Amino acid sequence: MGHETLVIIGSGPAGLTAAIYAARANLRPLLFEGLPRGTDLPGGQLMITTDVENYPGFADGILGPELVEQMRKQAERFETRFVADLVSKVDLSRRPFALALESSGETVTCDALILATGAVAKWIGLPSERRLMGFGVSACATCDGAFFKQQDIAVVGGGDTAMEEASFLTKFARKVYVIHRRGELRASKIMQQRVLESPKVEVIWHHEVVEVLGQAPKPGVTGMRLRDVRDGKTRELAVTGCFVAIGHKPNTDLFIGQLDMDAAGYLQLERGTATKIPGVFAAGDVADHTYRQAVTAAGSGCMAAIDAERFLAGHAH
Numbered sequence: 001m002g003h004e005t006l007v008i009i010g011s012g013p014a015g016l017t018a019a020i021y022a023a024r025a026n027l028r029p030l031l032f033e034g035l036p037r038g039t040d041l042p043g044g045q046l047m048i049t050t051d052v053e054n055y056p057g058f059a060d061g062i063l064g065p066e067l068v069e070q071m072r073k074q075a076e077r078f079e080t081r082f083v084a085d086l087v088s089k090v091d092l093s094r095r096p097f098a099l100a101l102e103s104s105g106e107t108v109t110c111d112a113l114i115l116a117t118g119a120v121a122k123w124i125g126l127p128s129e130r131r132l133m134g135f136g137v138s139a140c141a142t143c144d145g146a147f148f149k150q151q152d153i154a155v156v157g158g159g160d161t162a163m164e165e166a167s168f169l170t171k172f173a174r175k176v177y178v179i180h181r182r183g184e185l186r187a188s189k190i191m192q193q194r195v196l197e198s199p200k201v202e203v204i205w206h207h208e209v210v211e212v213l214g215q216a217p218k219p220g221v222t223g224m225r226l227r228d229v230r231d232g233k234t235r236e237l238a239v240t241g242c243f244v245a246i247g248h249k250p251n252t253d254l255f256i257g258q259l260d261m262d263a264a265g266y267l268q269l270e271r272g273t274a275t276k277i278p279g280v281f282a283a284g285d286v287a288d289h290t291y292r293q294a295v296t297a298a299g300s301g302c303m304a305a306i307d308a309e310r311f312l313a314g315h316a317h
């Protein structure tokens, strides 16, 4: 592969929106969309979501994979070029920047780079959890909470994310169980208090999930099998939703030592979408642990494309 003006890494809403804007600015972006690996799919976290009801413009909702497909087609229409490969190495210390590809082993260089590699929710790692993903198993209460009106559901985890999810879910659910593997929450006191004071919440201490029960697509989740870590005894809990909230991991291993990151590994930005290296921009969940929504990722993808366009205009190449 040769030299490119603009390369985008990532094929979720951030990368695809950046591609739409950059392509319409005649930058002919090249987008690396990744390869399926473990629980990841090209297209990002929307690929493991079913109904998306909060993306503006789709009054009747849209399926996550369909939303990604629409964005991809839109980017393709303006001549974005897609490569199904993973970037295995980046060198941001030289100009042009250099990227090595995993499958082909080839190298590509570029003048500007948009990083939209996203984040992945941490999962417990159970086969039943994977099978029921999108059918009652979720890692996003903001996205899926409204599907569980007046139902009994569970949140797994004891950190701030779990408290935030549990607190949000009390707006919809009849009962919210918080399942935590220890006898003490890791979350900040104020977040704990908000959750523990809710009459809808019951914490199940010292328990871990050994299986999510149910069938996909119907009836979806029907319960969970829990194990008491103190005596190994198992019990079943009847719930129709299981929100896994044990943290997220941004996909930033590629950039360690080259770009600034916070303690959790999220990229730190300077102005707008700019990283500390001129010509390198970031969009979406890779630099956002606060909002993590498809629409905010898409919005920041647009911003990154505009920032990259301005950078390129100011640097003849």
Ligand code: NAP
Residues within 6 Å of the ligand: 123, 124, 156, 157, 158, 159, 160, 161, 162, 164, 181, 182, 185, 186, 187, 208, 245, 246, 247, 248, 264, 289
């Ligand atoms: P976290 O603080 O690392 O907490 C993860 C929780 O999940 C812990 O309670 C942990 O249990 C549990 N856990 C981890 N792996 C597990 C497994 N395999 N099975 C069962 N339980 C498991 O992650 P987080 O809650 O996502 O928070 C990440 C960072 O973002 C934190 O610094 C947090 O303060 C911040 N945050 C802030 C806000 C806010 O202020 N609004 C909201 C969200 C997140 P143990 O406790 O036993 O380790």
